[in-house]
Amino acid sequence: MSSFIQFNQVSRWFESSSVRFEALKNIDLHIEQGEHVAIIGKSGSGKSTLLNMLTGIDHPSRGTVQINFTDVHTLNESRLAKWRGENIGIVFQFFQLIPTLSIRGNLLLAMDFVGSIPSNARNDRAEALLAQVGILQHADKLPAALSGGEQQRAAIARALANDPPILVADEPTGNLDSKTTEDIQRLFADLVGNGKTVIVVTHETVLNTEYDRIIALKDGAVAADTSRNSPQ
Template sequence: MQPQDRFESPSPLVNLRGVSKTYAGGAAPFPALSDVDLEIRAGEFVAIAGQSGSGKSTLLNLIAGLDRPSRGEVMVDGHAVHSLSERALSRWRGNHVGIVFQFFQLMPTLTAAENVMLPMDFCGRWRASERRPRALELLQRLGVADQADKFPATLSGGQQQRVAVARALANGPRLLLADEPTGNLDSRSADALLDLLASLVRDGLTIAMVTHEPTAMARASRVVHLADGRLADTRDTRHAA
């Protein structure tokens, strides 16, 4: 199957219907998202863009099950994420979704390899004897195998983010969610990371990435714009010059 054919999948991997999120606090409730409908199909690389406060990170957190909608449905790979119990949600997320954060969020007392092994330990998806070899394989694929036994504080920002991506891939998820993954990197490291993400999509992974950077949006196959918590427009970039 050619990469472009994956966009023709009959059912979306991610399906949001009428999703709203309102936060209490301050003088009045704050509507972070309002009536958002969004589909992401298997094999897409979707950039979620918008100004600060537009609801980008809230949308990503709802897809990841890190937050719950005030109203609406969040379906991911056939799972009703909005209605799972906290225990089931944690188990589902560990096995089905990889998450990459802007500030890496690596455990400082663990080596790079141990950070990658952590999701495997948590979910028990791999035998204990298989976890370190798998971690080393992922680090090798991401170009940081030589950093496997070093602690995060000794790594550059680009190296830390690559370790974070390896950790997100540890349990073989179909969906990778990235929240401003290049926001804490220099331009060269950011370009290298975006090349890496694009290669993962070519290999069959689905990625939704929050970003405000035009260079990052240009790498995506589709750009979804949010404004004031609402879906403003969506643009397919696959055939752009």
């Protein structure tokens, strides 16, 4: 039986002049729907490359990536954009909100691109999501007017705008204080509780009490794959 997210013998290498750098080496990975997964590793371990494979931002040099029954690596750029909008919500380390649009505008733009939410329901959905992440009062402010934590909450709300089943976060708390980090992690846990698959990529040390599963990468390969119930 196939998993919700399935990496089969995925390798990714980059070539420059005579040097070939292998960022990922024969990764086999299966993640089930509703799992809360942390992918950890040091700088250069292959975390970002793996995240790029997950989100369709990059394609494997060898191997296949299947997510929710779609062979992601076979999609062209325009189909990939639509697929990504419908299936994956991405949260970036530096929030990457559109600075010239209000928080509400950022959410509406994401819905506008994908078009899966009826246009007359978009504003209500935006407000509901902002209420869910606790920043509805800032809906009409520009991102620069918000604190780092609030911006990250806004980024999470935007990632959820099109109700994707998967949320991928790249160092989501890397720039935040410990209190805000806790709040964000609680938010992710709530999303998992609501049936979302949440994958967090981080270089920080994480506790296995926070995640269902922790996948450690080292030199482009899976060094450890531990579940909450596995022995420490």
